[in-house]
Amino acid sequence: MKKNVLIIGAGGVAQVVAHKCAQNNDVLGDIHIASRTKSKCDDMIASVREKKSMKVEGVLEAHALDALDIEATKALISKTNSQIVINVGSPFINMSVLQACIDTGVAYMDTAIHEEPNKICETPPWYANYEWKRREICAEKGITAILGIGFDPGVVNAYARLVQDEYFDKITDIDIIDINAGSHGRWFSTNFDPEINFREFTGRVYSWQKGEWQVNKMFEVGMEYDLPVVGKQKAYMTGHDEVHSLARNIEGADVRFWMGFGDHYINVFNVLNNLGLLSEQPVKTAEGLEVIPLKVVKAVLPDPSSLAPDYTGKTCIGDLVKGSKDGKDREIFIYNVADHKDAYNEVGSQGISYTAGVPPVAAAMLVATGEWDSKTMVNVEELDPRPFLTTMSKLGLTTWIRDEQGERQIF
Amino acid sequence: MKKNVLIIGAGGVAQVVAHKCAQNNDVLGDIHIASRTKSKCDDMIASVREKKSMKVEGVLEAHALDALDIEATKALISKTNSQIVINVGSPFINMSVLQACIDTGVAYMDTAIHEEPNKICETPPWYANYEWKRREICAEKGITAILGIGFDPGVVNAYARLVQDEYFDKITDIDIIDINAGSHGRWFSTNFDPEINFREFTGRVYSWQKGEWQVNKMFEVGMEYDLPVVGKQKAYMTGHDEVHSLARNIEGADVRFWMGFGDHYINVFNVLNNLGLLSEQPVKTAEGLEVIPLKVVKAVLPDPSSLAPDYTGKTCIGDLVKGSKDGKDREIFIYNVADHKDAYNEVGSQGISYTAGVPPVAAAMLVATGEWDSKTMVNVEELDPRPFLTTMSKLGLTTWIRDEQGERQIF
Numbered sequence: 001m002k003k004n005v006l007i008i009g010a011g012g013v014a015q016v017v018a019h020k021c022a023q024n025n026d027v028l029g030d031i032h033i034a035s036r037t038k039s040k041c042d043d044m045i046a047s048v049r050e051k052k053s054m055k056v057e058g059v060l061e062a063h064a065l066d067a068l069d070i071e072a073t074k075a076l077i078s079k080t081n082s083q084i085v086i087n088v089g090s091p092f093i094n095m096s097v098l099q100a101c102i103d104t105g106v107a108y109m110d111t112a113i114h115e116e117p118n119k120i121c122e123t124p125p126w127y128a129n130y131e132w133k134r135r136e137i138c139a140e141k142g143i144t145a146i147l148g149i150g151f152d153p154g155v156v157n158a159y160a161r162l163v164q165d166e167y168f169d170k171i172t173d174i175d176i177i178d179i180n181a182g183s184h185g186r187w188f189s190t191n192f193d194p195e196i197n198f199r200e201f202t203g204r205v206y207s208w209q210k211g212e213w214q215v216n217k218m219f220e221v222g223m224e225y226d227l228p229v230v231g232k233q234k235a236y237m238t239g240h241d242e243v244h245s246l247a248r249n250i251e252g253a254d255v256r257f258w259m260g261f262g263d264h265y266i267n268v269f270n271v272l273n274n275l276g277l278l279s280e281q282p283v284k285t286a287e288g289l290e291v292i293p294l295k296v297v298k299a300v301l302p303d304p305s306s307l308a309p310d311y312t313g314k315t316c317i318g319d320l321v322k323g324s325k326d327g328k329d330r331e332i333f334i335y336n337v338a339d340h341k342d343a344y345n346e347v348g349s350q351g352i353s354y355t356a357g358v359p360p361v362a363a364a365m366l367v368a369t370g371e372w373d374s375k376t377m378v379n380v381e382e383l384d385p386r387p388f389l390t391t392m393s394k395l396g397l398t399t400w401i402r403d404e405q406g407e408r409q410i411f
Numbered sequence: 412m413k414k415n416v417l418i419i420g421a422g423g424v425a426q427v428v429a430h431k432c433a434q435n436n437d438v439l440g441d442i443h444i445a446s447r448t449k450s451k452c453d454d455m456i457a458s459v460r461e462k463k464s465m466k467v468e469g470v471l472e473a474h475a476l477d478a479l480d481i482e483a484t485k486a487l488i489s490k491t492n493s494q495i496v497i498n499v500g501s502p503f504i505n506m507s508v509l510q511a512c513i514d515t516g517v518a519y520m521d522t523a524i525h526e527e528p529n530k531i532c533e534t535p536p537w538y539a540n541y542e543w544k545r546r547e548i549c550a551e552k553g554i555t556a557i558l559g560i561g562f563d564p565g566v567v568n569a570y571a572r573l574v575q576d577e578y579f580d581k582i583t584d585i586d587i588i589d590i591n592a593g594s595h596g597r598w599f600s601t602n603f604d605p606e607i608n609f610r611e612f613t614g615r616v617y618s619w620q621k622g623e624w625q626v627n628k629m630f631e632v633g634m635e636y637d638l639p640v641v642g643k644q645k646a647y648m649t650g651h652d653e654v655h656s657l658a659r660n661i662e663g664a665d666v667r668f669w670m671g672f673g674d675h676y677i678n679v680f681n682v683l684n685n686l687g688l689l690s691e692q693p694v695k696t697a698e699g700l701e702v703i704p705l706k707v708v709k710a711v712l713p714d715p716s717s718l719a720p721d722y723t724g725k726t727c728i729g730d731l732v733k734g735s736k737d738g739k740d741r742e743i744f745i746y747n748v749a750d751h752k753d754a755y756n757e758v759g760s761q762g763i764s765y766t767a768g769v770p771p772v773a774a775a776m777l778v779a780t781g782e783w784d785s786k787t788m789v790n791v792e793e794l795d796p797r798p799f800l801t802t803m804s805k806l807g808l809t810t811w812i813r814d815e816q817g818e819r820q821i822f
Contacts, residue, residue: 195697272682272686277688285707285709285710286709291696291707291710292696293707293710293711295698296688297688299694300687
């Protein structure tokens with residue numbers, strides 16, 4: 001059954017979601033896009049029209065919305081008769097949008113964990129601080145809420161579930177590795193909202209090891225990985241959403257997240273961080289103006305969506321999983337490789353937005369067909385990964401495995 | 412004749428000026444200190460009292476003053492019956508304070524060139540854009556105005572004049588070298604107001620070579636110098652006030668300014684500068700707040716006056732002069748070495764504030780005795796350097812020379 005979709009957000013990921021929904025509007029029905037700044041939604045619609053992404057004729061409309069305003073969001077859901085809300089706005093709006101979905105009885109999905117603007121790196125597991133508090137009400141009311149259905153979190157959670165089901169009897173280690181081996185050609189830029197990007201690294205680094213939360217500092221633990229396509233890459237243990245659900249859902253496994261960083265990024269990050277310029281707490285200038293330094297850093301950095309036209313190179317994101325099968329130890333790397341230029345040519349966004357934006361559309365299609373219409377709140381590893389990875393492959397993100405037998409595509 | 416002094420400013424340099432005026436109030440008379448924030452002046456007075464700096468009993472008073480308000484400054488000059496104004500406030504107030512002095516007929520001195528907040532690095536010679544436009548009126552009204560009487564500009568100008576008078580028939584090169592080989596123990600800090608400090612380096616680097624202005628970028632031209640006491644030091648060609656008057660007043664000489672920088676400083680500077688965080692032009696945050704990035708950087712950095720207690724090591728500032736005498740080529744380095752800890756113990760400020768704050772007090776004493784009461788506007792190289800360097804030596808800043816015969820103190 002066709003289900004109308006309301007996309008909330010207007011960044012690079014939203015642009016991918018809009019294009020991919022349009023390319024599949026025979027399954028998804030009407031498409032509505034809403035953000036604080038309506039003109040950004042209009043631009044996305046223009047891009048969809050220009051690239052002739054609409055598969056069949058249908059509704060494609062832009063709306064102005066302050067998504068922190070629950071009543072306004074409910075009104076827009078009702079007015080547009082949307083049955084699925086894809087929240088790819090700032091992580092500050094998650095809980096408001098989720099509430100609007102619960103109140104109106106429609107499906108909810110997002111790609112990152114909820115955050116409060118003035119708090120960084122709360123007590124693990126992070127999901128328990130906000131989203132999971134709504135799990136019971138979702139179950140009670142039969143609300144489908146799929147949390148963290150981007151690439152990481154999202155696809156990497158599905159990878160973990162797939163290998164648990166099919167490749168291991170017992171998993172001991174899940175190391176999620178996120179490498180962007182691309183180049184944007186700017187002196188410095190973050191690949192998505194700088195505020196959200198830096199907030200990931202200024203707090204403690206939580207990992208789940210030996211049955212408890214371990215705490216490290218950012219850039220304290222580094223590792224060189226030799227990965228398919230992108231080769232040898234230096235990655236650092238980083239705090240990340242999916243660690244907080246996989247630690248609970250994949251029993252007995254250590255779960256760590258690793259992100260690739262070049263020396264230049266680390267240097268810029270360290271300078272800004274050591275000076276206090278990445279703080280989310282206000283400072284006062286000599287003239288008496290109260291300012292949050294991180295917001296000023298964001299204001300001077302390139303708009304990440306402006307990077308796409310010049311972006312070249314590839315991303316490689318996957319799960320390095322260790323454990324045993326039939327009494328033998330084994331190690332598998334399950335992953336996807338995406339190309340920045342290909343992404344831009346197809347949907348006008350770079351590869352990092354592409355890998356984050358395709359998964360929620362695949363999920364929305366599975367909600368529409370009923371295969372993923374969970375009628376309760378779930379993290380991605382709680383759902384059957386096969387239909388998802390099959391749909392993903394059709395939408396442009398293939399799944400590969402490297403094991404004892406070498407590298408091969410499995411979806 | 413005793414002359415009452417009004418000190419404007421309340422930073423580390425003002426603190427030195429206050430102490431040194433107090434130590435010489437038998438020559439200088441009443442001492443008044445004024446700044447926007449009166450409590451800072453009160454703190455300085457408490458420091459002067461604590462260290463028993465007042466040579467003889469006398470007036471020492473704090474005042475609140477917005478020095479951009481010319482009428483208010485004139486009123487304070489009259490009320491305090493001040494005959495000399497030592498302006499060691501922000502360079503943004505120079506022209507206002509100078510006007511107040513012209514209108515009230517009192518002597519004016521400052522330690523840095525006038526700047527407008529929204530402009531960086533104007534057309535050379537810099538003095539011609541602001542101060543020198545008041546030269547005629549000063550001459551006409553018999554106003555003593557001594558420009559740039561800190562260490563550099565200031566003492567280094569007097570050094571140039573001294574060696575021109577006594578050590579050379581012809582000068583071909585004046586390279587002013589400013590090395591701070593001290594350590595403040597913080598991860599990063601500027602040694603004086605970060606806003607003013609960074610503004611020095613974000614513009615073009617002007618030097619006077621082969622009879623015209625040469626333009627370079629900051630950190631484009633570097634040189635290793637082997638200097639007395641501080642040893643081998645890397646310095647970079649930098650724009651600086653004194654180049655703009657010496658180019659005019661020491662005929663036929665190339666004039667360059669070199670400042671020492673460690674790799675760490677350069678790295679932090681480059682990151683901030685390349686990101687646009689040192690800009691004096693406002694940016695708008697996503698929330699619509701207009702902010703000048705440089706002012707936010709200033710807000711997160713340590714207050715330079717807080718560095719003094721932990722500061723160790725020495726400064727070495729001087730002129731490397733080349734030319735000929737009696738038909739023979741010669742090269743002389745004329746310089747001062749100051750110690751951060753000694754400065755702190757004596758006046759509660761670090762060495763960089765000390766070297767900048769002692770010279771205007773020496774100058775004020777010479778204005779009081781009549782030796783430097785020029786009755787017109789001058790740069791320091793236009794005045795007789797001997798009484799100045801003699802007074803400086805008594806106040807704690809000795810002058811040394813390194814030439815063919817080695818190193819020796821000359822004042």
